[in-house]
Amino acid sequence: MLDPAITVVSLEKSFPPALTGWRAFLQPFASPTSPALRGVSFEVKQGESVALLGTNGAGKTTLLRILATLLLPSRGSASVAGFDPVLHPAAVRRQLGYHAGSDLGFYARLTGRENLRFFGRLNHLSDAFLRERILALAEQFELSGELDRQVRTLSSGTVQRLSLIRSLLHQPKVLLLDEPTRSLDAIAAADFRRFLKFEVLGRQGTSLLFASHTLNEIEFLADRVLILNEGSLVAFDSPDKLKSKASAVSLEEAFSRLTGHGVHTLEPSSS
Amino acid sequence: MTRLLGDFLFFFRRDLRIASTYRSPFILEIVEALFGAATLYYVARFVDSPQLRQALPQGNSYFAFSLVGFVFFDYLHAALNTFDQSLVEARDTGTLEPLLVTQVSLPTILIGSAIYPFVITTLRIGIYLAWGALLFGFPFRSADWLSVLVVLMAALLAFSGLGIFSSAYLLLFKRGNPSKWLILGISSVVGGVLFPVDILPDWLQFIARLNPVTYALAAMRAALLDGAAIPSIARPLLALLLFTAVLLPGSMLAFSWALRRTKITGTLSHR
Numbered sequence: 261m262l263d264p265a266i267t268v269v270s271l272e273k274s275f276p277p278a279l280t281g282w283r284a285f286l287q288p289f290a291s292p293t294s295p296a297l298r299g300v301s302f303e304v305k306q307g308e309s310v311a312l313l314g315t316n317g318a319g320k321t322t323l324l325r326i327l328a329t330l331l332l333p334s335r336g337s338a339s340v341a342g343f344d345p346v347l348h349p350a351a352v353r354r355q356l357g358y359h360a361g362s363d364l365g366f367y368a369r370l371t372g373r374e375n376l377r378f379f380g381r382l383n384h385l386s387d388a389f390l391r392e393r394i395l396a397l398a399e400q401f402e403l404s405g406e407l408d409r410q411v412r413t414l415s416s417g418t419v420q421r422l423s424l425i426r427s428l429l430h431q432p433k434v435l436l437l438d439e440p441t442r443s444l445d446a447i448a449a450a451d452f453r454r455f456l457k458f459e460v461l462g463r464q465g466t467s468l469l470f471a472s473h474t475l476n477e478i479e480f481l482a483d484r485v486l487i488l489n490e491g492s493l494v495a496f497d498s499p500d501k502l503k504s505k506a507s508a509v510s511l512e513e514a515f516s517r518l519t520g521h522g523v524h525t526l527e528p529s530s531s
Numbered sequence: 532m533t534r535l536l537g538d539f540l541f542f543f544r545r546d547l548r549i550a551s552t553y554r555s556p557f558i559l560e561i562v563e564a565l566f567g568a569a570t571l572y573y574v575a576r577f578v579d580s581p582q583l584r585q586a587l588p589q590g591n592s593y594f595a596f597s598l599v600g601f602v603f604f605d606y607l608h609a610a611l612n613t614f615d616q617s618l619v620e621a622r623d624t625g626t627l628e629p630l631l632v633t634q635v636s637l638p639t640i641l642i643g644s645a646i647y648p649f650v651i652t653t654l655r656i657g658i659y660l661a662w663g664a665l666l667f668g669f670p671f672r673s674a675d676w677l678s679v680l681v682v683l684m685a686a687l688l689a690f691s692g693l694g695i696f697s698s699a700y701l702l703l704f705k706r707g708n709p710s711k712w713l714i715l716g717i718s719s720v721v722g723g724v725l726f727p728v729d730i731l732p733d734w735l736q737f738i739a740r741l742n743p744v745t746y747a748l749a750a751m752r753a754a755l756l757d758g759a760a761i762p763s764i765a766r767p768l769l770a771l772l773l774f775t776a777v778l779l780p781g782s783m784l785a786f787s788w789a790l791r792r793t794k795i796t797g798t799l800s801h802r
Contacts, residue, residue, distance in 0.1 A: 276796050353634060354634060378541060381541045382538065410552070
């Protein structure tokens with residue numbers, strides 16, 4: 261049996277409250293008392309695609325950032341491609357592609373290609389490999405014509421696609437995406453979902469953990485859905501099983517019944 | 532080691548490429564250096580006297596003394612600013628997190644990002660001295676260039692420790708940096724920048740002996756104005772190496788601790 265791509269065991273994370281007045285000076289030393297994740301445990305199998313679903317503040321981004329080695333958990337443990345993000349962060353990063361869902365994160369005065377080459381070189385990819393890989397990915401993301409323009413002249417959707425290419429450059433075994441289609445137009449989002457499903461998941465066998473508010477994206481991409489509510493895991497199953505568990509006809513309804521939240525708290529345009 | 536040097540080179544190339552997209556700053560720096568050198572020359576003409584020359588360590592003109600002090604104080608300034616600025620820039624442009632999920636560590640990112648500013652500061656120092664020599668009779672010919680280079684490297688290492696301490700502070704407290712202003716303030720009074728430290732009261736001379744700037748300037752003036760070979764400046768050089776041995780690992784430890792703390796508090800990319 262294959263080892264899981266991601267294992268999370270009793271993971272907890274708390275943040276310190278924001279201090280004000282003169283106490284703000286002590287902020288860096290404040291004790292973490294506000295829980296963001298409460299004892300979350302799950303596994304993502306190799307080649308599997310798992311969606312994180314929850315309202316804002318449910319703990320989706322915190323979970324992804326812990327796995328991406330950008331945050332330290334308060335308690336519990338995790339493993340990404342067999343490595344612990346706390347004990348072996350460099351080994352985790354070698355296996356990991358991370359896209360924070362933001363259209364920031366590039367050097368505005370450099371071109372798209374120069375940015376991708378820079379980040380690729382920091383992942384210790386050779387120049388020759390990068391040249392080919394950037395071309396191939398740019399073609400798939402329909403970015404070939406934009407690669408040699410300075411990033412400051414690109415639209416936010418284009419920058420987001422560039423960011424997705426960056427997360428895929430080193431052919432990661434595990435891909436963590438935080439709202440990957442947030443700034444993409446409907447056509448680009450649909451293209452990207454197809455690319456993820458058939459190329460990244462289907463052909464390359466990459467494991468995917470992604471947070472999304474877009475329910476049709478989740479139904480299209482996810483083998484299983486992990487529902488988080490105020491930091492706790494509420495349910496973890498395939499979209500169909502979640503629907504039948506909640507006696508619901510749609511994922512929206514299942515989410516609403518399982519968490520007690522109305523669908524409007526998830527995203528107005530998600531239907 | 533080769534890989535680390537390669538990583539540093541990618542950062543240098545990135546900054547060089549970004550700088551090349553801006554045309555005017557370098558020309559303005561050349562002009563600014565001319566005004567700076569001219570100001571010091573006329574101040575020196577105003578205050579110079581045989582008694583003053585006798586009081587100066589190398590018995591040179593006050594212009595030569597003050598120009599060396601002024602331009603190498605710039606070096607300290609650069610060391611204290613460079614690490615901070617690279618961190619602030621990465622944080623504000625959103626590139627900090629994408630950099631942190633690559634294969635390179637944050638200290639590598641920090642040091643890599645400091646190389647270009649240090650090279651530019653060294654160039655700026657060269658321009659100041661060149662204007663001084665071309666127009667105002669700065670005694671360039673007596674310099675021992677090997678000693679100058681060694682002092683420059685030793686000063687850079689010692690000052691970098693101070694700069695990394697300063698960025699650890701910034702990582703924790705996000706804004707303002709009393710330690711930086713304290714170091715610059717103390718150094719401008721007791722570093723021997725514009726007057727020799729011998730004229731200070733005993734207790735200030737004691738503080739001056741605890742300041743790496745004092746040793747860097749004493750060694751640099753001896754190498755540049757007196758043509759002192761390395762054995763003749765062994766004492767200030769050893770003092771600088773001692774400062775480096777304490778400050779560099781100490782600042783790296785402080786920085787690692789600050790980084791770990793921000794990963795606990797979740798404030799790594801906060802402003």
